[in-house]
Amino acid sequence: MGKESLSATETRDMMVAVADKIIEAEPILTDADRALGDGDHGVGMERGMNAVKEALASEEFTSVGKVFMSVGMAMMSSMGGASGAVFGTLFRSGGKAIKDSETFGAAEAATFFKEGTDGVMTRGGAKPGDKTMVDALLPAAEKGAEVADQPVCDALAAIAGAAAAGRDASEDMIATMGRAKTLGEKSLGKPDAGAVSVAIIAKTMADFAAS
Numbered sequence: 053m054g055k056e057s058l059s060a061t062e063t064r065d066m067m068v069a070v071a072d073k074i075i076e077a078e079p080i081l082t083d084a085d086r087a088l089g090d091g092d093h094g095v096g097m098e099r100g101m102n103a104v105k106e107a108l109a110s111e112e113f114t115s116v117g118k119v120f121m122s123v124g125m126a127m128m129s130s131m132g133g134a135s136g137a138v139f140g141t142l143f144r145s146g147g148k149a150i151k152d153s154e155t156f157g158a159a160e161a162a163t164f165f166k167e168g169t170d171g172v173m174t175r176g177g178a179k180p181g182d183k184t185m186v187d188a189l190l191p192a193a194e195k196g197a198e199v200a201d202q203p204v205c206d207a208l209a210a211i212a213g214a215a216a217a218g219r220d221a222s223e224d225m226i227a228t229m230g231r232a233k234t235l236g237e238k239s240l241g242k243p244d245a246g247a248v249s250v251a252i253i254a255k256t257m258a259d260f261a262a263s
């Protein structure tokens with residue numbers, strides 16, 4: 053039986069599950085970045101998610117937005133580099149937009165992905181089609197707006213599906229920003245590592261809400 057909405061404590065538990073899943077996926081993310089970039093994405097995300105777990109364990113949360121803001125700040129301060137800045141911005145901007153919410157429902161999920169994606173695009177400068185994490189995030193945000201009146205379990209499942217489709221679509225893009233921009237057409241055939249991370253994050257959120 054899926055969840056209608058999540059409390060702040062459940063939202064915290066969901067993000068701990070996300071952190072565990074990303075840490076477990078370190079080899080996958082390393083390989084994805086090694087194919088097109090310098091290969092540091094997996095280790096960077098693993099470091100960020102270990103900091104996230106520490107931050108989330110040390111605080112009691114009454115606002116769902118503050119859970120995500122705490123995730124973002126932990127990533128920014130621990131990861132360094134472009135990934136730390138843009139993934140940190142995703143969670144901080146998305147969380148800030150719902151900082152007064154006590155529950156995480158589909159409407160909050162829609163706002164989180166919309167404002168988080170806007171933050172990433174502003175901070176990182178990537179547009180759709182540049183073969184970056186934005187190519188998984190923007191479809192997720194657009195889907196979120198369509199499903200904002202559903203139970204959060206169904207909304208997150210739809211959002212995760214859109215993020216996965218966006219990750220797959222990034223395989224057919226020629227990089228014009230980010231890790232692979234100097235490769236040109238040689239970047240074809242592989243997904244962007246940041247888009248792979250986004251898809252894992254969204255899928256783990258959906259799996260948590262489904263249980």
Ligand SMILES: [Mg+2]
Nearest residue numbers: 089090092093
């Ligand atoms: Mg890299």
